[in-house]
Amino acid sequence: MLRESLQPPLTSLLQQTPLYRAHKERGAHLTTFAGWELPLHYGSQIEEHRAVRSAVGVFDVSHLRRVLVEGDGAEGYLQRLVTCDVGSLAEGRSRYGLLCNQEGGILDDVLVYCLGPARYLVITNAGAYAMVEPWLERWAAYEAAVSIQDLTLQTAMLAVQGPQAPALLAALVPAAAGLPRGACIETTWREGPLLLARTGYTGEDGGEAIVPAAAAERLWEAVLAEGAIPCGLGARDTLRLEAGFPLSGQDIDASTTPWEAALERAVDLEKGDFLGRTALLDAQSKGLQRRIVGFEMVDRGVPRHDYPIIADGKTIGRVTSGGYGPTVDRFIGLGYVPLPHASVGSEWSVDIRGQKVPARVVPLPFYRSRRQ
Amino acid sequence: MTAGDIVPDGLRYTNEHEWTRLEGEGEAVVGITDYAQKLLGDVVFLSLPKIGERLTQFAKCGEIESPKAVSDLFTPLGGEVVAVNEEVAMHPELVNRDPYGQGWLFRLALGDPGEVDRLMTAEAYRALVASPEG
Numbered sequence: 001m002l003r004e005s006l007q008p009p010l011t012s013l014l015q016q017t018p019l020y021r022a023h024k025e026r027g028a029h030l031t032t033f034a035g036w037e038l039p040l041h042y043g044s045q046i047e048e049h050r051a052v053r054s055a056v057g058v059f060d061v062s063h064l065r066r067v068l069v070e071g072d073g074a075e076g077y078l079q080r081l082v083t084c085d086v087g088s089l090a091e092g093r094s095r096y097g098l099l100c101n102q103e104g105g106i107l108d109d110v111l112v113y114c115l116g117p118a119r120y121l122v123i124t125n126a127g128a129y130a131m132v133e134p135w136l137e138r139w140a141a142y143e144a145a146v147s148i149q150d151l152t153l154q155t156a157m158l159a160v161q162g163p164q165a166p167a168l169l170a171a172l173v174p175a176a177a178g179l180p181r182g183a184c185i186e187t188t189w190r191e192g193p194l195l196l197a198r199t200g201y202t203g204e205d206g207g208e209a210i211v212p213a214a215a216a217e218r219l220w221e222a223v224l225a226e227g228a229i230p231c232g233l234g235a236r237d238t239l240r241l242e243a244g245f246p247l248s249g250q251d252i253d254a255s256t257t258p259w260e261a262a263l264e265r266a267v268d269l270e271k272g273d274f275l276g277r278t279a280l281l282d283a284q285s286k287g288l289q290r291r292i293v294g295f296e297m298v299d300r301g302v303p304r305h306d307y308p309i310i311a312d313g314k315t316i317g318r319v320t321s322g323g324y325g326p327t328v329d330r331f332i333g334l335g336y337v338p339l340p341h342a343s344v345g346s347e348w349s350v351d352i353r354g355q356k357v358p359a360r361v362v363p364l365p366f367y368r369s370r371r372q
Numbered sequence: 373m374t375a376g377d378i379v380p381d382g383l384r385y386t387n388e389h390e391w392t393r394l395e396g397e398g399e400a401v402v403g404i405t406d407y408a409q410k411l412l413g414d415v416v417f418l419s420l421p422k423i424g425e426r427l428t429q430f431a432k433c434g435e436i437e438s439p440k441a442v443s444d445l446f447t448p449l450g451g452e453v454v455a456v457n458e459e460v461a462m463h464p465e466l467v468n469r470d471p472y473g474q475g476w477l478f479r480l481a482l483g484d485p486g487e488v489d490r491l492m493t494a495e496a497y498r499a500l501v502a503s504p505e506g
Contacts, residue, residue, distance in 0.1 A: 029413060045439060046414045234413065234439050302417045302437045323439050324416040
């Protein structure tokens with residue numbers, strides 16, 4: 001066994017975060033993700049997953065792109081690029097949105113933080129950035145008074161997640177006390193500047209903190225000293241899957257629209273024109289052909305990305321994400337199927353390397369925190 | 373690879389990181405090593421051979437799935453499968469928790485006991501996992 005795992009990694013081509021050394025010291029099992037070398041787990045990703053659901057965990061998410069958008073044209077620029085309404089976004093608040101192309105396909109999903117008048121931080125994904133970066137620059141050329149600056153490599157970002165995360169953050173960052181969910185603030189902690197947002201990608205309460213790269217290790221160690229369990233990308237993936245959040249480039253991409261991806265909440269058709277709006281209105285009037293669904297395996301088996309979904313002997317769709325959900329204790333997944341197969345209770349099969357294993361459509365999310 | 377890998381004496385090993393323990397009248401129990409379970413991470417699903425199935429030494433006989441990957445399982449010895457660990461099929465985490473005990477996978481009635489000579493001793497396997505290519 002394990003032949004595949006023993007291939008030497010292409011270390012020289014990979015980007016490392018400011019916490020790389022700290023991860024190695026803690027015995028992290030590293031993996032490659034979107035050109036970055038990041039912890040997959042520190043021993044057991046299932047235990048890390050459970051720590052986030054029951055207590056608090058910390059993730060190095062420095063691979064997420066952090067793009068500062070400033071200037072008098074910043075609001076107009078973002079209004080054109082992002083599907084959510086940036087105009088009504090109050091200072092100190094964040095909003096989830098999408099970057100769509102003119103065909104209504106999803107290039108990436110983003111969080112927009114409004115840091116102040118004409119000052120926004122946009123969090124995008126590592127995977128899509130090779131495409132998103134020229135996209136952001138191309139449209140900036142149409143706005144006179146906007147500057148965009150990629151802060152990714154000069155900063156680090158930690159996600160502190162779990163029911164105990166708010167108390168942990170408040171112990172380290174005075175301004176975190178009482179900061180409501182979805183809020184963001186440029187503040188300080190004992191080691192200097194810190195940007196804190198009460199956001200996350202796990203389905204639990206918590207926050208995400210951005211600090212200068214030089215302070216990354218000190219923040220990481222401080223968060224661990226307060227009792228957080230270090231968590232890797234493995235747990236991050238099962239946590240977000242249980243919470244029903246899509247992974248950009250895997251569950252959503254340029255071949256999927258927000259309607260197909262069940263991301264209506266990220267689109268504001270009333271805010272005025274934006275890239276993709278015409279196509280999305282058009283798609284809406286034509287009606288949906290397929291839609292993303294959550295499913296669980298009726299018989300045991302691990303559904304994985306790109307496995308065919310089979311009904312009546314025909315391939316009707318593909319699994320986009322799947323795996324074992326430690327909290328729901330089931331094998332679960334996301335995938336796109338034609339509308340007649342998309343209603344809750346619909347039964348079909350997943351082709352797991354040649355074996356058709358029965359599965360059933362269930363409501364999303366698979367898991368919802370009772371504390372929220 | 374790591375200092376803490378457990379490699380019990382008395383078992384025989386493959387370079388694919390399976391172990392086998394000879395028992396009773398020409399039978400052998402099979403599992404994966406501590407090194408293997410650490411490298412795989414959490415085992416979430418196992419496809420094991422069925423009772424009565426005849427296996428050839430070193431042939432693929434099942435699959436082990438972690439969140440990240442599907443790995444093939446190879447049998448260290450040839451023979452007929454006489455028992456399968458049902459407990460580990462329902463609770464794959466036993467492979468991580470106790471790879472040489474409760475995490476055993478299946479039991480064989482050996483075809484040719486001489487095949488054992490093609491397997492590594494604990495000493496040789498320790499050297500394998502300690503090497504950089506381990």
